[in-house]
Amino acid sequence: xxxxxxxxxxxxxxxxxxxxxxxxxxxxxxxxxxxxxxxxxxxxxxxxxxxxxxxxxxxxxxxxxxxxxxxxxxxxxxxxxxxxxxxxxxxxxxxxxxxxxxxxxxxxxxxxxxxxxxxxxxxxxxxxxxxxxxxxxxxxxxxxxxxxxxxxxxxxxxxxxxxxxxxxxxxxxxxxxxxxxxxxxxxxxxxxxxxxxxxxxxxxxxxxxxxxxxxxxxxxxxxxxxxxxxxxxxxxxxxxxxxxxxxxxxxxxxxxxxxxxxxxxxxxxxxxxxxxxxxxxxxxxxxxxxxxxxxxxxxxxxxxxxxxxxxxxxxxxxxxxxxxxxxxxxxxxxxxxxxxxxxxxxxxxxxxxxxxxxxxxxxxxxxxxxxxxxxxxxxxxxxxxxxxxxxxxxxxxxxxxxxxxxxxxxxxxxxxxxxxxxxxxxxxxxxxxxxxxxxxxxxxxxxxxxxxxxxxxxxxxxxxxxxxxxxxxxxxxxx
Numbered sequence: 001x002x003x004x005x006x007x008x009x010x011x012x013x014x015x016x017x018x019x020x021x022x023x024x025x026x027x028x029x030x031x032x033x034x035x036x037x038x039x040x041x042x043x044x045x046x047x048x049x050x051x052x053x054x055x056x057x058x059x060x061x062x063x064x065x066x067x068x069x070x071x072x073x074x075x076x077x078x079x080x081x082x083x084x085x086x087x088x089x090x091x092x093x094x095x096x097x098x099x100x101x102x103x104x105x106x107x108x109x110x111x112x113x114x115x116x117x118x119x120x121x122x123x124x125x126x127x128x129x130x131x132x133x134x135x136x137x138x139x140x141x142x143x144x145x146x147x148x149x150x151x152x153x154x155x156x157x158x159x160x161x162x163x164x165x166x167x168x169x170x171x172x173x174x175x176x177x178x179x180x181x182x183x184x185x186x187x188x189x190x191x192x193x194x195x196x197x198x199x200x201x202x203x204x205x206x207x208x209x210x211x212x213x214x215x216x217x218x219x220x221x222x223x224x225x226x227x228x229x230x231x232x233x234x235x236x237x238x239x240x241x242x243x244x245x246x247x248x249x250x251x252x253x254x255x256x257x258x259x260x261x262x263x264x265x266x267x268x269x270x271x272x273x274x275x276x277x278x279x280x281x282x283x284x285x286x287x288x289x290x291x292x293x294x295x296x297x298x299x300x301x302x303x304x305x306x307x308x309x310x311x312x313x314x315x316x317x318x319x320x321x322x323x324x325x326x327x328x329x330x331x332x333x334x335x336x337x338x339x340x341x342x343x344x345x346x347x348x349x350x351x352x353x354x355x356x357x358x359x360x361x362x363x364x365x366x367x368x369x370x371x372x373x374x375x376x377x378x379x380x381x382x383x384x385x386x387x388x389x390x391x392x393x394x395x396x397x398x399x400x401x402x403x404x405x406x407x408x409x410x411x412x413x414x415x416x417x418x419x420x421x422x423x424x425x426x427x428x429x430x431x432x433x434x435x436x437x438x439x440x441x442x443x444x445x446x447x448x449x450x451x452x453x454x455x456x457x458x459x460x461x462x463x464x465x466x467x468x469x470x471x472x473x474x475x476x477x478x479x
Contacts, residue, residue: 055094194221289327
């Protein structure tokens with residue numbers, strides 16, 4: 001195997017910002033004209049994406065691949081876990097393989113999946129100049145450590161240098177670094193080349209000499225303090241703060257217990273007033289039922305909280321109602337899954353039955369706003385098949401690069417449903433849609449704010465390069 005430069009980013013806990021740091025490293029090496037790819041052996045998230053091959057992969061590795069200038073591939077995230085109530089769906093190299101209990105997964109399948117992951121990593125190391133690897137959670141969760149296939153077992157397999165990341169915004173970051181180092185085995189500790197403090201608010205000089213003193217304690221490097229950064233890069237972590245926005249159009253988004261693909265709505269947050277709702281009255285000009293991993297469970301939750309009745313009342317008052325994927329299914333009349341049956345909200349004359357075959361594909365098509373057609377692209381990830389004699393929401397022209405011609409979704413009396421995830425990332429469509437709502441309210445047209453993903457990646461990377469000593473990391477990597 002050829003000599004490939006590698007580095008692994010591990011965190012002192014979940015939510016410390018590993019994914020964005022890996023992204024910035026990927027972009028940095030790409031700017032140096034190196035052939036670089038990201039990798040994460042196992043990820044757990046309901047916010048998945050569809051790869052170039054048409055399989056499911058983590059949203060984080062998808063964005064990191066964009067930073068590398070390469071097609072996102074399931075090889076970069078060979079194991080994806082999607083929690084489903086008390087069970088977990090296991091997706092291997094983009095394909096759903098089984099749904100099992102957490103105990104069965106932890107005890108029966110880990111060794112087999114680790115071998116699959118290490119095989120993919122080895123192949124990527126042969127094919128590329130640099131591989132930037134992301135860990136998961138903390139590498140020292142003692143009750144999980146023996147069966148952890150995301151952190152030190154990966155690093156030890158190939159002698160990969162490890163950089164620790166701590167979230168200083170929450171406090172306790174020095175203790176987190178010390179605790180992590182003390183709980184690592186001696187051979188694991190030897191792989192740690194240093195650490196980064198992330199999400200710092202304020203003047204870093206206030207940290208004094210303590211970051212360097214901590215580095216001396218363990219004979220490794222302190223690589224820098226990354227300031228807290230406001231950005232518009234898609235998030236995948238359920239630990240993100242669910243912050244709304246202010247605008248002259250009001251949009252209520254139902255925050256389901258099993259909400260998935262929540263980055264669908266980022267452009268709405270940037271361009272309108274958004275509130276995430278878990279209870280109470282719905283008064284928005286637009287009400288959105290997003291995707292969910294558990295349609296029937298979250299429909300029951302809607303009924304119990306009173307939000308189901310609130311959606312119906314909002315429609316009667318004139319609100320526009322939109323359902324995406326699982327939210328679309330709920331807007332129909334009936335849902336059948338296995339031997340279970342549930343009445344939907346009845347706002348769309350459609351019925352859904354769940355099929356064992358999971359639809360996973362990248363889509364291109366057209367959708368109308370008013371009298372005008374707009375090109376849209378996105379992706380679908382669902383088991384349900386929804387049918388009814390209604391006006392379609394969209395016409396699909398391509399699925400995973402194959403030319404097709406089929407209808408998607410439904411439109412009926414200011415209610416729209418679709419399986420198109422990523423719909424609002426199509427900014428021409430989104431601008432026309434928001435302006436149609438503005439027109440209903442007697443407001444003037446407004447240009448939509450555009451934040452291209454490449455610009456956001458470069459902006460974050462440049463901030464990272466200013467505050468983190470890349471040369472120290474590169475020397476440890478052998479570059």
